Amino acid sequence: MSKTRTxxxxxxxxxxxxxxxxxxxxxxxxxxxxxAAVFAALIGAALSILLLSKQRATASESIYDWRNRTRTADDxxxxxxxxxxxxxxxxxxxx
Numbered sequence: 001m002s003k004t005r006t007x008x009x010x011x012x013x014x015x016x017x018x019x020x021x022x023x024x025x026x027x028x029x030x031x032x033x034x035x036a037a038v039f040a041a042l043i044g045a046a047l048s049i050l051l052l053s054k055q056r057a058t059a060s061e062s063i064y065d066w067r068n069r070t071r072t073a074d075d076x077x078x079x080x081x082x083x084x085x086x087x088x089x090x091x092x093x094x095x
Contacts, residue, residue: 007058014052019044 023040027033048056071079 003058007055007062011052011055011059014055015044015048018047018051 019040022043023036026036026039031039
């Protein structure tokens with residue numbers, strides 16, 4: 001759990017830095033804030049694709065593990081009750 005939390009925090013902080021640093025530089029050279037934000041978002045997205053593949057993979061694995069965790073019978077009953085309450089006709093939608 002600690003490894004996943006650390007991976008998520010690292011990924012989020014690095015993504016924010018990859019946006020904030022270009023934004024600050026572009027804003028300081030005189031670009032209008034909205035234009036600096038657009039360019040910083042594009043630069044940050046490109047850099048994160050190139051530089052953060054390991055952190056993104058770890059975060060993705062944690063989502064997969066959380067989504068496919070071992071479910072107890074109580075979890076299944078609760079999920080079905082929530083699904084039944086959310087559906088318009090009260091049915092779970094299963095055959």
